[in-house]
Structures are given as structure tokens and as C-alpha cells.
Amino acid sequence: MLGAAYRDVNATRNVVTLTIRKQRRNVTQSCARHLLGRPKMLRKAVFTLGLLALSFGSIGVLFAADAQQPAKEYRIGFLGVNPSSSDRPPQDCPVEGDRHWQALVEGLRERGYVQGQNLVIACRYTEGREERALPLATELASLKVDLLVASSATNVRAAKEASSTIPIVMVGVIDPAGRKLVTSLARPGGNVTGPADEAGVEMAGKYLQLLKETVPKVSRVAVLTYATLPPEPVYNGDLEVAARALKVALQYHLGGEPEKLAEAFAAMTEERAEGLLLLPHPFMWTHAQRIIDLAAQSRLPAVYPDRDFVKEGGLLSYGVDMLAVRRRGGFYVDRILRGARPADLPVERPIRFELLINLRTAKTLGIAIPQSLLLRADEVIE
Numbered sequence: 001m002l003g004a005a006y007r008d009v010n011a012t013r014n015v016v017t018l019t020i021r022k023q024r025r026n027v028t029q030s031c032a033r034h035l036l037g038r039p040k041m042l043r044k045a046v047f048t049l050g051l052l053a054l055s056f057g058s059i060g061v062l063f064a065a066d067a068q069q070p071a072k073e074y075r076i077g078f079l080g081v082n083p084s085s086s087d088r089p090p091q092d093c094p095v096e097g098d099r100h101w102q103a104l105v106e107g108l109r110e111r112g113y114v115q116g117q118n119l120v121i122a123c124r125y126t127e128g129r130e131e132r133a134l135p136l137a138t139e140l141a142s143l144k145v146d147l148l149v150a151s152s153a154t155n156v157r158a159a160k161e162a163s164s165t166i167p168i169v170m171v172g173v174i175d176p177a178g179r180k181l182v183t184s185l186a187r188p189g190g191n192v193t194g195p196a197d198e199a200g201v202e203m204a205g206k207y208l209q210l211l212k213e214t215v216p217k218v219s220r221v222a223v224l225t226y227a228t229l230p231p232e233p234v235y236n237g238d239l240e241v242a243a244r245a246l247k248v249a250l251q252y253h254l255g256g257e258p259e260k261l262a263e264a265f266a267a268m269t270e271e272r273a274e275g276l277l278l279l280p281h282p283f284m285w286t287h288a289q290r291i292i293d294l295a296a297q298s299r300l301p302a303v304y305p306d307r308d309f310v311k312e313g314g315l316l317s318y319g320v321d322m323l324a325v326r327r328r329g330g331f332y333v334d335r336i337l338r339g340a341r342p343a344d345l346p347v348e349r350p351i352r353f354e355l356l357i358n359l360r361t362a363k364t365l366g367i368a369i370p371q372s373l374l375l376r377a378d379e380v381i382e
Contacts (some may be wrong), residue, residue, distance in 0.1 A: 074337055077125045077140030078104075079133070079150040079159060081282040093123035103323040104149070104171065107330025113337075126155065128286040133158035141166055147336055149329060152282045153179050160192060167342045169332045170194035171325060174203070174280055176347060193342040195328040197280075197320050204235040204279065205242035207303045207368040210277045210318055212246050212356075213373055215301050220249050222273035222300070224244055224264060224291070226281035227256040235279055258287055265294040276302035278309070280319075288312060301365055310356040310381065316366065321352040354378045366375065 040133040043238060078093065093115075094101055107116070113119040122143055124136040136156040140148060150156045151172035160181070161167045174197050176182045183189035185196070185224070211220060223239065243250050253264040259302050268276070276295055278284055284291060285308070292313045295302045328348065335345055355373075358381040362369050374380060 075120045075145045077145040077148045079127045079155045083125045103326040107327035111334040137162035167336045168192045171329045193345040195325045205238040208242045208276045211303045218274045221275045222251045222268040223277045276300040280305040307356045315361045317356045320350040
């Protein structure tokens with residue numbers, strides 16, 4: 001019975017198929033007779049079909065060409081201070097890196113630049129030795145990079161000396177106009193631009209104000225600087241103005257070499273310093289934990305320039321949201337790779353600052369942080 005049913009179904013299907021074919025042939029023949037009786041309409045139909053064929057053929061060629069054409073690959077040189085990964089050689093870019101490196105990579109990715117796809121980054125690090133900046137910048141320039149990204153004023157200056165034609169995006173630079181890295185913030189001139197790390201010279205005075213608010217009775221404040229006594233003018237002028245207003249005596253100490261740090265803190269103790277300010281410099285980040293430990297041993301309440309110090313046990317920090325600055329570096333890279341000139345891209349001043357307080361450290365030092373300060377803090381570590 002099943003076999004007979006299958007034969008009936010097949011027979012029915014064949015009849016339907018023949019009927020459809022016959023109707024299709026009749027429609028085609030009818031259209032042909034209709035067009036043959038109207039020559040102009042026939043020519044128009046043939047012309048239209050020809051255009052459609054050419055159009056589809058052209059689109060296919062374009063798609064094929066687009067599929068075969070490789071995406072442009074960009075090359076960037078990065079000149080940094082400290083490698084952000086301990087599991088790779090110091091002259092290799094990190095796979096993951098610290099939060100600063102991740103922020104820079106994220107800023108590039110947001111604008112379509114991805115390592116391993118259309119972006120190659122070559123990294124070099126001075127490892128805190130400023131004399132290495134120029135040789136490393138020259139080495140990066142010789143790699144025929146499309147642009148250089150440099151952190152710290154020393155590295156930007158070295159990149160400028162290495163090349164006057166390769167565009168340079170700076171990140172992590174305080175007061176670039178005051179340091180003569182650009183002509184002005186509005187019109188940088190030359191081949192350097194980028195987001196500034198701090199609002200300028202007023203930051204040093206802000207450190208002192210915060211220390212005075214934290215420890216109102218402080219009258220002698222040690223200032224740890226990198227290589228010059230007194231500090232470079234970008235800090236010194238504002239510090240002196242704030243010190244006079246707050247009736248505080250400043251004591252400058254040099255910490256330009258790791259071996260001198262212990263000597264500097266011993267001198268602070270001898271001079272009976274009651275507080276400490278740390279002026280921003282890559283050296284301070286390189287030896288952050290050592291400085292934090294020495295400040296704790298000397299029982300000195302200290303104001304630091306970045307949240308990393310407070311996360312590792314420092315008392316208080318105030319500074320720019322550095323992650324936002326580094327992400328913004330991707331904007332400048334994108335604009336330049338699309339044809340903009342660094343001279344025409346204004347240097348942006350930061351708009352977001354962070355105040356962090358470590359209550360554990362305050363308790364260890366026997367300091368009661370004022371409630372007014374705690375309410376203003378972006379983060380309090382308890």
C-alpha cells in the first residue's frame with residue numbers, strides 16, 4: 001500500500017511541474033510576441049537589461065577589489081619611562097601592561113586602531129635614566145614610524161631633537177608651554193601636540209594648601225624634587241607664593257638618585273620637617289614604594305601627585321585623572337593619521353582632577369582628616 005501511495009504522490013508532482021512549465025512558456029512567448037510588435041519597446045527592454053548586467057558586474061568587481069585590498073597598517077613609536085610589564089623585556093610593548101598603558105591602547109581602539117590588525121606599536125623605555133631618552137627616540141625615528149607618542153617632558157624633548165618632521169603626541173607632560181615644548185597651548189607650532197597632564201603651575205600651590213588643610217599646625221614642609229634646587233620655575237614660583245600666604249617654611253631636598261633618597265629623608269628629620277610634598281617627575285613613580293616607606297618611617301604626612309601613591313600606602317594625592325589623559329591621546333593620534341598637522345591641534349588642558357585619601361595611613365600617623373576634606377574626596381581608602 002505504501003508503494004502505491006508513493007507512486008500516486010510522484011505522479012501528482014510530475015503533473016504539477018509540467019503544468020507550471022507550460023504556463024511559464026506561454027507567458028514568455030506572449031511577452032516576446034508583444035515586444036516584437038513594438039520595436040521601440042523591445043529596444044528599451046534590451047537596453048535596460050544590458051545596463052542592469054553592467055551594473056551588477058561593476059558592483060561585483062568593486063566588492064572583489066575591496067576584498068582583495070589589505071587595510072592600511074600604521075606604525076607608532078612609543079617612548080616611555082618605566083616598562084609597565086615585568087614579564088617582558090624592557091624594550092618590548094606589554095601584552096596587558098598597567099592601567100596607564102591600557103588606557104592608551106583603549107583610546108586607540110575606540111578610534112579603530114587595533115594592534116595585530118591595522119596597528120603596530122614599537123616601544124622603548126628609558127627605565128628612569130634620562131640620558132637614554134635621545135638614543136631611544138632616535139632609534140624609534142629610524143623605524144619609519146607614522147608618529148611618536150612620548151610620555152614625560154624629557155622624552156618629548158628627546159623626540160623633538162630626534163626628528164623635526166615626525167608628528168609627536170605627548171602624554172604625561174606638565175605645563176608644556178612653560179617648558180618650551182610647544183609655542184602655546186592654542187597654537188602649538190612645530191610637530192608636537194597632545195593632552196597636557198596638569199593644569200599648569202598652580203598645581204604645586206594646591207599640594208601645599210591640601211597639606212595645610214590636612215595638618216593645620218604644619219609650619220615646616222619638606223619638598224622632594226628630582227634634580228634641581230630649588231625646583232624648576234614651573235613649580236617654584238607657585239610654591240613660594242602659596243608658602244607665604246599659608247605662613248609655611250619650605251625645605252628643598254634632592255632625590256635624583258635612588259641612593260640619595262635615604263639621605264634626603266634623614267635631612268628632613270634633622271630639619272624637623274612636619275610634612276612632605278612630592279613634586280611630579282618620572283623618578284618619583286619609578287621609586288614610589290621606596291619613597292612611601294621612607295615617609296612612613298619618618299612619620300611625615302605627605303601629599304603625592306597621583307593616586308598610585310595612595311593605593312600603595314601614601315596619605316593623600318591630588319592630580320589629574322591620568323587615565324582620561326592617556327585615552328585622549330588616541331584622539332590626537334587619530335587626527336594626525338587622518339592628515340591633521342600637530343601645529344594646528346591645540347593642546348588640551350585637563351578638566352577632571354582626583355583627590356584620594358588613605359584613612360589607614362592617617363590612623364597610623366595619628367592624623368584626623370577633616371570632614372570637609374573627606375566629603376570632597378573622589379575615593380577614600382578605609
